[in-house]
């Protein structure tokens with residue numbers, strides 16, 4: 700069984716409250732929140748006011764995925780609005796070790812996301828410090844894209860790296876996760892499945908979350 704984190708990027712923003720209630724009442728483990736700045740990725744989503752608003756009714760931990768440049772400018776703000784897991788991109792973080800320490804010192808769990816072209820071996824010397832590695836299985840920026848198959852090899856490599864180092868890091872897969880590929884991802888070693896389109900475009904999102912688990 701994997702943890703499931705529905706991505707509200709694919710939710711109906713006109714009914715955001717209802718969508719959060721659906722997640723509250725489902726078997727979802729986390730709520731995945733994609734923050735994009737139009738610079739690191741070619742899309743802009745939402746920021747602190749929206750996250751603070753949904754925090755008032757949400758009953759699941761917030762898994763906040765920062766697709767922004769210089770993410771360290773906002774660590775404190777994301778802690779204040781209720782992020783529980785805060786994930787930065789390795790590609791946007793020249794001082795990753797320091798960023799991870801700051802995120803943890805603010806009481807959050809630290810996540811590191813890797814773009815599809817970034818090898819997992821770059822994490823060798825820091826895997827111990829990371830609570831969650833988010834392997835991007837699409838190019839970040841948009842929901843509803845096609846899963847990049849090479850990711851399954853990266854999951855296995857990362858699993859081995861975590862094992863070799865005796866770390867307890869979770870492996871999260873983000874992008875193109877479907878009911879069809881979920882069993883394979885789990886078999887390869889995925890611990891957390893993010894799903895946007897698969898959940899929110901299905902006729903019964905809560906049932907889909909259950910099936911993904």
Ligand code: DX5
Nearest residue numbers: 706839840843874875895896
């Ligand atoms: C993409 C985001 C994902 C996105 C996944 O940049 O990081 O979290 O919401 O969406 P799906 O599951 O539709 O590929």
Ligand code: ZN
Nearest residue numbers: 731733764873
């Ligand atoms: Zn994401």
